[in-house]
Amino acid sequence: xxxxxxxxxxxxxxxxxxxxxxxxxxxxxxxxxxxxxxxxxxxxxxxxxxxxxxxxxxxxxxxxxxxxxxxxxxxxxxxxxxxxxxxxxxxxxxxxxxxxxxxxxxxxxxxxxxxxxxxxxxxxxxxxxxxxxxxxxxxxxxxxxxxxxxxxxxxxxxxxxxxxxxxxxxxxxxxxxxxxxxxxxxxxxxxxxxxxxxxxxxxxxxxxxxxxxxxxxxxxxxxxx
Ligand code: VGL
Ligand code: ZN
Numbered sequence: 193x194x195x196x197x198x199x200x201x202x203x204x205x206x207x208x209x210x211x212x213x214x215x216x217x218x219x220x221x222x223x224x225x226x227x228x229x230x231x232x233x234x235x236x237x238x239x240x241x242x243x244x245x246x247x248x249x250x251x252x253x254x255x256x257x258x259x260x261x262x263x264x265x266x267x268x269x270x271x272x273x274x275x276x277x278x279x280x281x282x283x284x285x286x287x288x289x290x291x292x293x294x295x296x297x298x299x300x301x302x303x304x305x306x307x308x309x310x311x312x313x314x315x316x317x318x319x320x321x322x323x324x325x326x327x328x329x330x331x332x333x334x335x336x337x338x339x340x341x342x343x344x345x346x347x348x349x350x351x352x353x354x355x356x357x358x359x360x361x362x363x364x365x366x367x368x369x370x371x372x373x374x375x376x377x378x379x380x381x382x383x384x385x386x387x388x389x390x391x392x393x394x395x396x397x398x399x400x401x402x403x404x405x406x407x408x409x410x411x412x413x414x415x416x417x
Contacts, residue, residue: 198383198400201411206245211252211351213330213342214239215358215365215386217308218258220294220301222359227294229360231387233305238385238413239357240309245416247312252349254342255310256330256364258295259302259318266326267293277391284335285325289391295320317342329367331375343375353378355411361388366399369408379408 220226222233246253260266268276268290281287295302304310317340319327325335332339346354354377356365365386372379381403390396 198404198410200383200415201380201409202415204380204411204416206249206251206416207353208249208251209351210246210353210355211254211346211349212243212246212355212357213368214243214253214255214308214313215330215356215368216256216258216295216360217304217358218295218302219305220258222305225294226292226301227389229387229389232359235357235359235385235387236305236307240307242355242357242382242385242413242416243309243312252315252346252351253313254330254345255304255313255316256342256358256368257302257304257316257318258320258364259297260295260320261323262293262296264320264323264326266291266320269293279392286334287326297321315345317345328364329371330364331368331371334367346377351377353380355380355382357382357385359387361386362395362399363389366403369403370406373406373408380411381408382413383410384412 221229243253263270265286268274274290276292278290280290317330319340325333327333331342354372356369358365369379369381388396
Protein backbone atom coordinates (compact mmCIF):
# COMPACT_ATOMS: atom_id res chain seq x y z
CA UNK A 193 0.00 0.00 0.00
CA UNK A 194 1.66 3.26 -1.12
CA UNK A 195 0.28 6.16 0.88
CA UNK A 196 1.60 9.65 0.31
CA UNK A 197 2.64 11.72 3.30
CA UNK A 198 2.62 8.90 5.82
CA UNK A 199 5.63 8.95 8.13
CA UNK A 200 7.47 5.62 8.03
CA UNK A 201 9.54 4.52 11.04
CA UNK A 202 13.04 3.35 10.13
CA UNK A 203 15.30 0.63 11.49
CA UNK A 204 13.07 -1.46 13.69
CA UNK A 205 15.17 -3.73 15.92
CA UNK A 206 12.93 -6.55 17.07
CA UNK A 207 12.94 -7.81 20.64
CA UNK A 208 11.36 -10.42 22.87
CA UNK A 209 8.50 -8.15 23.92
CA UNK A 210 7.24 -7.84 20.33
CA UNK A 211 4.43 -9.77 18.68
CA UNK A 212 3.35 -10.05 15.06
CA UNK A 213 -0.40 -10.11 14.45
CA UNK A 214 -1.46 -11.49 11.08
CA UNK A 215 -5.05 -10.51 10.46
CA UNK A 216 -7.59 -12.65 8.56
CA UNK A 217 -5.48 -14.13 5.73
CA UNK A 218 -8.43 -16.31 4.71
CA UNK A 219 -9.69 -17.39 1.28
CA UNK A 220 -12.79 -15.20 1.48
CA UNK A 221 -10.67 -12.03 1.73
CA UNK A 222 -8.37 -13.05 -1.12
CA UNK A 223 -9.02 -12.77 -4.87
CA UNK A 224 -11.72 -15.29 -5.80
CA UNK A 225 -13.23 -15.16 -2.30
CA UNK A 226 -16.60 -13.83 -1.18
CA UNK A 227 -15.22 -10.53 0.16
CA UNK A 228 -12.08 -10.32 -1.91
CA UNK A 229 -9.64 -7.51 -1.12
CA UNK A 230 -7.81 -6.38 -4.24
CA UNK A 231 -4.17 -7.42 -4.23
CA UNK A 232 -4.58 -9.43 -1.04
CA UNK A 233 -2.63 -12.32 -2.56
CA UNK A 234 0.35 -10.04 -3.21
CA UNK A 235 1.17 -9.76 0.49
CA UNK A 236 1.32 -13.48 1.33
CA UNK A 237 5.02 -13.87 0.46
CA UNK A 238 6.05 -10.85 2.50
CA UNK A 239 4.00 -11.96 5.50
CA UNK A 240 5.69 -15.37 5.34
CA UNK A 241 9.12 -13.71 5.41
CA UNK A 242 8.31 -11.53 8.39
CA UNK A 243 6.61 -14.31 10.37
CA UNK A 244 9.65 -16.52 9.76
CA UNK A 245 11.88 -13.78 11.16
CA UNK A 246 9.72 -13.53 14.30
CA UNK A 247 9.58 -17.30 14.71
CA UNK A 248 13.34 -17.84 14.28
CA UNK A 249 13.91 -15.44 17.16
CA UNK A 250 11.17 -17.04 19.30
CA UNK A 251 9.07 -13.88 19.07
CA UNK A 252 5.32 -14.36 19.24
CA UNK A 253 3.24 -14.76 16.08
CA UNK A 254 -0.56 -14.55 16.33
CA UNK A 255 -3.09 -15.05 13.56
CA UNK A 256 -6.69 -13.88 13.69
CA UNK A 257 -9.47 -15.73 11.90
CA UNK A 258 -12.86 -14.23 11.06
CA UNK A 259 -15.29 -16.97 12.08
CA UNK A 260 -18.99 -16.24 11.62
CA UNK A 261 -22.12 -18.33 12.09
CA UNK A 262 -24.28 -18.45 8.93
CA UNK A 263 -26.94 -16.27 10.59
CA UNK A 264 -24.50 -13.45 11.36
CA UNK A 265 -26.23 -10.08 11.24
CA UNK A 266 -23.38 -8.42 9.32
CA UNK A 267 -24.42 -10.52 6.29
CA UNK A 268 -26.77 -8.73 3.87
CA UNK A 269 -28.44 -12.11 3.27
CA UNK A 270 -29.87 -11.96 6.79
CA UNK A 271 -31.64 -8.64 6.08
CA UNK A 272 -34.48 -9.05 3.55
CA UNK A 273 -34.20 -6.50 0.74
CA UNK A 274 -30.62 -5.50 1.53
CA UNK A 275 -27.51 -6.27 -0.48
CA UNK A 276 -23.76 -6.34 0.26
CA UNK A 277 -22.27 -2.85 0.39
CA UNK A 278 -25.52 -1.22 1.54
CA UNK A 279 -24.98 1.18 4.41
CA UNK A 280 -26.47 -0.22 7.60
CA UNK A 281 -25.67 0.22 11.27
CA UNK A 282 -27.04 -1.19 14.49
CA UNK A 283 -25.76 1.02 17.28
CA UNK A 284 -22.22 -0.11 18.04
CA UNK A 285 -22.81 -3.70 16.92
CA UNK A 286 -23.12 -3.88 13.13
CA UNK A 287 -22.00 -1.62 10.28
CA UNK A 288 -21.19 0.78 8.65
CA UNK A 289 -22.11 -1.48 5.70
CA UNK A 290 -23.45 -4.99 5.22
CA UNK A 291 -21.22 -7.74 3.84
CA UNK A 292 -21.62 -10.73 1.59
CA UNK A 293 -21.69 -14.05 3.46
CA UNK A 294 -18.05 -14.69 4.35
CA UNK A 295 -15.83 -16.73 6.64
CA UNK A 296 -18.66 -19.01 7.70
CA UNK A 297 -17.41 -21.37 10.41
CA UNK A 298 -16.02 -24.55 8.88
CA UNK A 299 -16.33 -23.37 5.26
CA UNK A 300 -13.49 -23.31 2.75
CA UNK A 301 -13.67 -19.50 2.64
CA UNK A 302 -12.85 -19.35 6.34
CA UNK A 303 -9.64 -21.36 5.94
CA UNK A 304 -6.23 -19.69 5.82
CA UNK A 305 -4.78 -19.53 2.32
CA UNK A 306 -2.66 -22.60 1.65
CA UNK A 307 0.38 -20.48 0.70
CA UNK A 308 0.39 -18.72 4.07
CA UNK A 309 2.91 -20.31 6.41
CA UNK A 310 0.89 -21.15 9.51
CA UNK A 311 3.55 -23.44 10.99
CA UNK A 312 5.25 -20.45 12.63
CA UNK A 313 2.08 -19.28 14.39
CA UNK A 314 1.88 -19.52 18.19
CA UNK A 315 -1.81 -18.77 18.63
CA UNK A 316 -4.91 -18.42 16.48
CA UNK A 317 -7.64 -16.09 17.74
CA UNK A 318 -11.13 -16.54 16.28
CA UNK A 319 -13.56 -13.65 16.23
CA UNK A 320 -16.99 -12.65 14.95
CA UNK A 321 -18.70 -15.64 16.52
CA UNK A 322 -21.57 -13.72 18.12
CA UNK A 323 -24.31 -13.39 15.46
CA UNK A 324 -25.55 -10.07 16.86
CA UNK A 325 -22.29 -8.13 16.91
CA UNK A 326 -19.34 -7.80 14.56
CA UNK A 327 -15.77 -8.17 15.71
CA UNK A 328 -13.48 -6.51 13.23
CA UNK A 329 -10.83 -6.21 15.91
CA UNK A 330 -8.74 -9.16 16.99
CA UNK A 331 -9.14 -7.92 20.56
CA UNK A 332 -12.90 -7.61 21.09
CA UNK A 333 -16.36 -7.15 19.68
CA UNK A 334 -17.30 -3.89 17.96
CA UNK A 335 -19.40 -2.77 20.96
CA UNK A 336 -16.31 -3.26 23.16
CA UNK A 337 -18.10 -5.61 25.56
CA UNK A 338 -16.60 -9.06 25.03
CA UNK A 339 -12.89 -9.67 24.50
CA UNK A 340 -11.38 -12.51 22.45
CA UNK A 341 -8.58 -13.19 24.94
CA UNK A 342 -5.87 -11.63 22.77
CA UNK A 343 -5.10 -8.86 25.24
CA UNK A 344 -4.66 -11.33 28.12
CA UNK A 345 -2.55 -13.61 25.96
CA UNK A 346 -0.19 -10.83 24.94
CA UNK A 347 -0.01 -9.30 28.40
CA UNK A 348 0.76 -12.64 30.04
CA UNK A 349 3.75 -12.90 27.70
CA UNK A 350 4.88 -9.35 28.58
CA UNK A 351 4.35 -8.16 25.03
CA UNK A 352 4.25 -4.38 24.80
CA UNK A 353 4.72 -3.79 21.08
CA UNK A 354 2.59 -5.25 18.31
CA UNK A 355 3.10 -5.27 14.56
CA UNK A 356 -0.03 -5.61 12.44
CA UNK A 357 -0.34 -6.92 8.88
CA UNK A 358 -2.99 -8.71 6.81
CA UNK A 359 -6.54 -7.93 5.67
CA UNK A 360 -8.34 -5.70 5.48
CA UNK A 361 -6.46 -2.49 6.20
CA UNK A 362 -9.56 -0.35 6.83
CA UNK A 363 -11.57 -2.89 8.81
CA UNK A 364 -10.01 -5.69 10.82
CA UNK A 365 -6.44 -4.35 10.80
CA UNK A 366 -7.64 -0.85 11.66
CA UNK A 367 -9.86 -1.94 14.55
CA UNK A 368 -7.12 -4.20 15.89
CA UNK A 369 -4.66 -1.29 15.78
CA UNK A 370 -6.88 1.23 17.58
CA UNK A 371 -7.93 -1.31 20.21
CA UNK A 372 -4.26 -2.14 20.67
CA UNK A 373 -3.60 1.53 21.41
CA UNK A 374 -6.56 1.71 23.79
CA UNK A 375 -5.18 -1.32 25.63
CA UNK A 376 -1.81 0.38 26.00
CA UNK A 377 0.29 -1.37 23.36
CA UNK A 378 2.81 0.36 21.16
CA UNK A 379 1.25 -0.34 17.76
CA UNK A 380 3.02 -0.55 14.40
CA UNK A 381 1.17 -1.02 11.14
CA UNK A 382 3.17 -2.76 8.40
CA UNK A 383 1.79 -0.65 5.60
CA UNK A 384 3.13 -2.65 2.65
CA UNK A 385 1.82 -5.94 4.05
CA UNK A 386 -1.86 -4.97 4.06
CA UNK A 387 -4.55 -4.01 1.53
CA UNK A 388 -7.82 -2.11 1.97
CA UNK A 389 -11.47 -2.37 0.90
CA UNK A 390 -12.21 1.41 0.79
CA UNK A 391 -15.97 1.10 1.21
CA UNK A 392 -17.78 3.33 1.89
CA UNK A 393 -15.72 5.62 -0.35
CA UNK A 394 -13.09 7.63 1.49
CA UNK A 395 -12.83 5.02 4.23
CA UNK A 396 -9.10 4.38 3.69
CA UNK A 397 -7.95 7.96 4.16
CA UNK A 398 -10.35 8.35 7.10
CA UNK A 399 -8.91 5.37 8.99
CA UNK A 400 -5.31 6.33 8.22
CA UNK A 401 -5.88 9.81 9.61
CA UNK A 402 -7.55 8.34 12.69
CA UNK A 403 -4.67 5.93 13.30
CA UNK A 404 -2.10 8.72 13.04
CA UNK A 405 -4.12 10.73 15.58
CA UNK A 406 -4.28 7.75 17.92
CA UNK A 407 -0.53 7.23 17.87
CA UNK A 408 -0.31 4.19 15.62
CA UNK A 409 3.08 4.10 13.89
CA UNK A 410 3.80 2.91 10.37
CA UNK A 411 6.61 0.76 9.09
CA UNK A 412 7.55 -1.14 5.95
CA UNK A 413 8.74 -4.69 5.70
CA UNK A 414 12.31 -3.76 4.72
CA UNK A 415 12.71 -1.65 7.89
CA UNK A 416 12.96 -4.74 10.11
CA UNK A 417 16.17 -6.41 11.07
C1 VGL B 1 -13.36 -7.97 7.66
C2 VGL B 1 -15.35 -7.10 6.89
C3 VGL B 1 -16.05 -8.08 7.53
C4 VGL B 1 -11.87 -7.86 7.69
C5 VGL B 1 -14.06 -8.95 8.32
O1 VGL B 1 -11.20 -8.89 7.90
O2 VGL B 1 -11.35 -6.75 7.49
N1 VGL B 1 -14.02 -7.03 6.96
N2 VGL B 1 -15.40 -9.01 8.25
ZN1 ZN C 1 -16.41 -10.64 8.98
